[in-house]
Amino acid sequence: MINSKTPTDSRNDRLFRKLTLFAVITVYLLIAAGGIVRSTGSGMGCPDWPKCFGSWVPPTEAYQLPSNYKELYGAKLKGEVEFNVVKTWTEYVNRLLGVFTGILIFGTLLASVPYLRTHKSNLFYASLAAFILVGIQGWLGSKVVSTELHPLMVTLHMVVAIVIVFILIYTLIRSYPPRTNTFKNKKFLLVKQLIVLSIVLSFGQVMLGTQVREAMDGAISMLGYDARSQWIEQLGLPFYIHRSFSLVVLGVNTLLVYQIWNERKRSRLRRYLIQGVIVVILLEIFSGIVMAYFSVPAFAQPIHLTLAIVMLGTQYSLWLESTDILSAEKKQMVGTA
Incomplete structure (x- = not known):
């Protein structure tokens, strides 16, 4: 196992590695959450994006929805217009985890800035690439919803997640001295x-x-x-x-x-x-x-x-x-x- 601390480690080195490791774990959790969304049929639990049923915090009861919500969202829900709180919150928690992942990767980007003028500048550019891809991933998430779970968009969404994982693993391993x-x-x-x-x-x-x-x-x-x-x-x-x-x-x-x-x-x-x-x-x-x-x-x-x-x-x-x-x-x- 890689040593958590090397003789030349600075406080920023240790912070960067911890943030990157947490980011890798969180992305894997996000992939698992996406799998749960698909396996439970919750992909359209929130029929709009970035809000959910027009609200930043989705309802827990049908009476909290507009009286005409069936007409508003019926086409996207493809006939399943009865409010399902489990599917709605399954999708909403998936989105929250995505936002948290973005914040964490932004943290790794900030922690990589000191490397920009050193021989480890590749860590900054890799962190920047991961952050940009997280933004693209968020946009793809909106397209997955707007295209009503089109298979191509769902697949592309997953491929980008794999690329993000690879970039984060690269930054983590390359942050240590060569063995x-x-x-x-x-x-x-x-x-x-x-x-x-x-x-x-x-x-x-x-x-x-x-x-x-x-x-x-x-x-x-x-x-x-x-x-x-x-x-x-x-x-x-x-x-x-x-x-x-x-x-x-x-x-x-x-x-x-x-x-x-x-x-x-x-x-x-x-x-x-x-x-x-x-x-x-x-x-x-x-x-x-x-x-x-x-x-x-x-x-x-x-x-x-x-x-x-x-x-x-x-x-x-x-x-x-x-x-x-x-x-x-x-x-x-x-x-x-």
């Missing part, structure tokens, strides 16, 4: 290539998952939320491709785990990350089995989605850590030449 280690170069380069391949395949699996989700949305619109046991039957080819491709992802990651596990010298961070890959993949497969064979329970969908993004983040952290090691070793070789 050195001793490896046989050919084997280490092979491991790095396996990491890249695992990221590509895992991202492809996530994109296939969005196709399954779109097919499931079609099944939901046709059968309703009370017919969960019949959803899987309606998914067709995307579901079977997604399920079969998981074996490819598992195979490549198993090979990656084997190669890193047999390294003679590996950092504590590297050991924790590869253990994380193992645990997350097993949990991801288990949650997929639960969804496929137990009528797609609502709790399993956000877990399945969040685990997929956690897996991508862990694999990306491994890649960054590998790049750090190679960079440090090259500098060491130049220094001794």
Whole structure:
């Protein structure tokens, strides 16, 4: 594990790392919240944006709404015009978490300003990119609502969330001094290539998952939320491709785990990350089995989605850590030449 404090740490370094770590965790929570919104059909719980039923704080009872709210919002709610307080507040809490995430990432941007005139200026620009993307993510959120959950907008919304996670992980790991280690170069380069391949395949699996989700949305619109046991039957080819491709992802990651596990010298961070890959993949497969064979329970969908993004983040952290090691070793070789 990365030491929380190094000899050259300043107070700002420690603050920046804490804020960035909290931002990563919050983004993952936001992704999970988005999964809960979709799995419970709460995406239109607030039919307008940025307000909810025309108010900054949504109602808790139908009588608090305008008397003609069914006429005002009936088209967007597609006939489900009876006020549902659970769906409304599920979506509203998701939005609040999004605002909190934006504030936290803005805090990391402010904490990165001192790096602007140092050799760590990349941390400022990465933090700035994350903050800009959070703004874009908020705009995409409004489009998701205004387009009434159009599949393309929902998918794009998720992709941007993944990019934000990657940027924040980059800033967190790069805020620490490079770590050195001793490896046989050919084997280490092979491991790095396996990491890249695992990221590509895992991202492809996530994109296939969005196709399954779109097919499931079609099944939901046709059968309703009370017919969960019949959803899987309606998914067709995307579901079977997604399920079969998981074996490819598992195979490549198993090979990656084997190669890193047999390294003679590996950092504590590297050991924790590869253990994380193992645990997350097993949990991801288990949650997929639960969804496929137990009528797609609502709790399993956000877990399945969040685990997929956690897996991508862990694999990306491994890649960054590998790049750090190679960079440090090259500098060491130049220094001794």
